[in-house]
Amino acid sequence: MKRIRRFFRNGNIGYLFVLPAALYMILLAGYPIVSNIILGFQDVNVSSLNKPDKPFVGFHNYRILLEDPVLRTSLVNTFVFTIGCLVLQFSIGFALALFFNRGFPGAKPIRGLMMIPWMIPMTVTALIFKFMFSSNVGIINQALQAIGLVAQPIDWLLNPISARFALIVANTWIGIPFNMILLFAGLTTIPVELTEAAAIDGATRWHAFRKITVPMLKPVIEAVLMLGFIYTFKVFDLVFVMTNGGPANSTHLLSTLSYKLSFSLFKYSQGAAVANILFVILLTVSVLYLRFVYEDKEAA
Amino acid sequence: MNGRKVSSKRSAVGLSVLSIVVFVILMFPIYWIVVTSLKKEIEIFKVPPTLVPHELNLDSYVAQLKHGDFNMFGSFKNSFIISASTMLISLVLAIPASYGIARFKFKGKRVFLLSFLVTQMLPVSVLLTPMFIMFRNAHILNTQLSPILADATIGIPFSVLILIGYFASIPRELEDASRIDGCNRFSAFLSVFLPIAMPGVVVCVVFSFLYGWGDLAYGMTFLQDQVMRPITAGIFNFMGQYGTKWSYLTAFAVVTIAPVVLIFVFMQNYIISGLTSGAIKG
Numbered sequence: 001m002k003r004i005r006r007f008f009r010n011g012n013i014g015y016l017f018v019l020p021a022a023l024y025m026i027l028l029a030g031y032p033i034v035s036n037i038i039l040g041f042q043d044v045n046v047s048s049l050n051k052p053d054k055p056f057v058g059f060h061n062y063r064i065l066l067e068d069p070v071l072r073t074s075l076v077n078t079f080v081f082t083i084g085c086l087v088l089q090f091s092i093g094f095a096l097a098l099f100f101n102r103g104f105p106g107a108k109p110i111r112g113l114m115m116i117p118w119m120i121p122m123t124v125t126a127l128i129f130k131f132m133f134s135s136n137v138g139i140i141n142q143a144l145q146a147i148g149l150v151a152q153p154i155d156w157l158l159n160p161i162s163a164r165f166a167l168i169v170a171n172t173w174i175g176i177p178f179n180m181i182l183l184f185a186g187l188t189t190i191p192v193e194l195t196e197a198a199a200i201d202g203a204t205r206w207h208a209f210r211k212i213t214v215p216m217l218k219p220v221i222e223a224v225l226m227l228g229f230i231y232t233f234k235v236f237d238l239v240f241v242m243t244n245g246g247p248a249n250s251t252h253l254l255s256t257l258s259y260k261l262s263f264s265l266f267k268y269s270q271g272a273a274v275a276n277i278l279f280v281i282l283l284t285v286s287v288l289y290l291r292f293v294y295e296d297k298e299a300a
Numbered sequence: 301m302n303g304r305k306v307s308s309k310r311s312a313v314g315l316s317v318l319s320i321v322v323f324v325i326l327m328f329p330i331y332w333i334v335v336t337s338l339k340k341e342i343e344i345f346k347v348p349p350t351l352v353p354h355e356l357n358l359d360s361y362v363a364q365l366k367h368g369d370f371n372m373f374g375s376f377k378n379s380f381i382i383s384a385s386t387m388l389i390s391l392v393l394a395i396p397a398s399y400g401i402a403r404f405k406f407k408g409k410r411v412f413l414l415s416f417l418v419t420q421m422l423p424v425s426v427l428l429t430p431m432f433i434m435f436r437n438a439h440i441l442n443t444q445l446s447p448i449l450a451d452a453t454i455g456i457p458f459s460v461l462i463l464i465g466y467f468a469s470i471p472r473e474l475e476d477a478s479r480i481d482g483c484n485r486f487s488a489f490l491s492v493f494l495p496i497a498m499p500g501v502v503v504c505v506v507f508s509f510l511y512g513w514g515d516l517a518y519g520m521t522f523l524q525d526q527v528m529r530p531i532t533a534g535i536f537n538f539m540g541q542y543g544t545k546w547s548y549l550t551a552f553a554v555v556t557i558a559p560v561v562l563i564f565v566f567m568q569n570y571i572i573s574g575l576t577s578g579a580i581k582g
């Protein structure tokens with residue numbers, strides 16, 4: 001009994017608990033990451049997929065990609081898409097969080113139900129917005145025509161600029177509840193007394209917001225923006241279903257371009273290379289995010 | 301700004317009304333596909349559009365039951381199998397792992413924690429091609445095992461991170477007390493820790509299930525056979541085949557989101573706590 005106790009007091013038994021999950025993740029996430037990096041330096045296509053030794057080509061895939069205008073468009077699209085969504089979903093989400101924080105009858109259930117867009121599969125969201133933006137049956141065209149803003153229906157998803165706009169609108173719809181709920185949770189931690197005292201001292205609402213609410217909410221705001229960046233930057237399903245990169249490869253994100261190269265054109269190595277570019281950018285942001293979360297915890 | 305008490309009753313009512321207006325605007329897309337799925341194809345094309353169906357039409361749902369050139373309920377079942385299995389794997393592996401990280405001190409603990417955090421942020425694109433090759437070599441491509449194994453790589457890190465918070469919050473005295481009562485470590489885990497962490501476990505059940513339910517990339521890439529594919533891949537397929545048959549497509553979408561909405565309505569509080577703690581504590 002004593003020996004067993006001593007063994008248990010020794011923290012090493014912790015390994016036994018963590019090991020199964022760790023092995024699983026090493027095999028099904030760690031190994032694929034490494035092999036994806038290797039794949040980017042090889043030349044693997046349909047014919048070499050089955051061969052045991054795959055030709056090593058160095059940075060050849062990356063060189064081809066850098067000369068490819070589609071990659072450049074996709075890279076720009078990914079950033080424009082991410083920043084556009086972040087700005088919209090953050091400002092609308094923040095406004096809603098402030099609104100719901102005022103407390104009124106029915107605020108809680110309504111706030112809760114507004115989470116639904118964030119929960120439903122992105123494939124369905126893509127279908128919904130493809131339908132609403134469609135040229136002949138879309139409610140958006142029908143509404144615009146009804147109030148006389150446009151004479152002819154707009155081909156939203158057939159024009160590069162408006163298609164990008166439609167994608168940002170659809171993804172913002174998913175992101176609003178996410179931003180709202182996190183910012184709301186942050187707002188509830190700010191003591192009411194602080195803003196009340198400021199009001200007594202004659203501060204305007206805007207002033208109290210700038211000088212009290214925003215500074216106190218800073219850690220939450222930074223977390224929301226960085227998480228939002230990570231989630232948005234890797235979006236795949238939405239664009240794949242809504243436009244599949246079209247028209248004429250103008251709306252591809254890095255994620256959909258990678259998929260097209262690997263699974264439509266069977267250039268597995270080029271697809272992997274694009275995914276690696278996406279990965280490096282995401283990893284950089286993730287490390288920044290983690291560092292910031294840890295610093296925050298240590299400071300607290 | 302932060303006033304939880306609103307100055308007068310009248311302005312409180314005004315805010316309530318305003319919140320309903322906001323709610324209606326934001327939820328309109330969901331309302332719109334439900335309504336469309338109940339319309340006849342001709343009515344969908346009507347200008348100006350009708351906000352409620354003039355003639356109730358359930359054909360889009362019934363047609364799926366009768367003749368199946370595409371079997372919606374078959375793919376519903378596939379999605380269910382994939383999501384439930386993903387959930388099981390995630391929980392079976394994440395519960396002990398989070399318990400171990402939260403309750404024991406051992407070397408490399410921080411490394412484990414950090415790797416779980418990083419994998420949670422991984423894009424599908426990075427894992428897709430190597431997994432495809434890996435599953436192909438293991439001869440499990442075109443079996444439902446392949447999307448299940450892949451989906452669990454999202455469910456496990458998420459669940460570990462959520463549960464660590466719950467396990468860490470349990471005071472050591474409680475554990476010591478249960479030991480004095482004659483529990484061994486394992487029975488203490490079952491009788492003391494697990495019940496306290498139950499709300500966290502429910503969050504993990506819901507989220508790992510929904511990760512599986514929402515997945516499109518893994519399901520459509522690893523499964524070539526339409527009969528085995530999940531409902532998300534079914535919708536995508538259906539859109540390619542019947543791109544303009546919106547009554548069928550919207551019915552399909554409604555069936556896909558129905559379980560999500562049901563889960564949400566019953567588990568709202570858990571889901572919101574999971575989302576906020578997962579992201580902020582992250």
